[in-house]
Amino acid sequence: MAKPIEKTATVETAYGQTLAEPIRFSYSYEELQKGDTIPSDEMPDADDLRSYVNQKRNAAARSKAQNAALDNAGIKKPTLDDPSVQFATMVKVLVASGKTAEQAEQIAKTALGV
Numbered sequence: 001m002a003k004p005i006e007k008t009a010t011v012e013t014a015y016g017q018t019l020a021e022p023i024r025f026s027y028s029y030e031e032l033q034k035g036d037t038i039p040s041d042e043m044p045d046a047d048d049l050r051s052y053v054n055q056k057r058n059a060a061a062r063s064k065a066q067n068a069a070l071d072n073a074g075i076k077k078p079t080l081d082d083p084s085v086q087f088a089t090m091v092k093v094l095v096a097s098g099k100t101a102e103q104a105e106q107i108a109k110t111a112l113g114v
Contacts, residue, residue, distance in 0.1 A: 002030035087112055 005028060012022045032038065044052070070076075078085045087108050094104035108114070 002032055002036055005029055005031045083112065083114070087114060 006026065007028070008024060008026045010022045010024050012019055080086055080089065090108040090111065091101070091104045094107055095101055099107065
């Protein structure tokens with residue numbers, strides 16, 4: 001059974017111009033769930049499916065080529081083995097849990113011995 005979805009969004013630019021004040025708006029739609037029948041007027045045709053598959057292929061090829069180019073340039077993806085990544089991740093988690101940025105940084109420094 002379709003599930004009602006309510007969302008809000010913000011638009012900050014329109015028609016090539018930055019708005020003086022961001023505009024917030026709400027919208028809703030019915031999200032199809034597994035087992036729901038797709039209405040015939042919304043059923044993708046062969047061109048829609050081909051476009052979808054081509055977009056997925058393009059994204060996968062671009063990602064693979066980008067990763068290879070970064071590797072060739074000696075640029076490695078930061079991991080949790082990197083102390084700066086550990087620190088930034090810990091601060092992010094602490095801020096998300098309600099600490100101020102200053103409190104989070106201090107706790108992370110103490111915990112990591114920085």
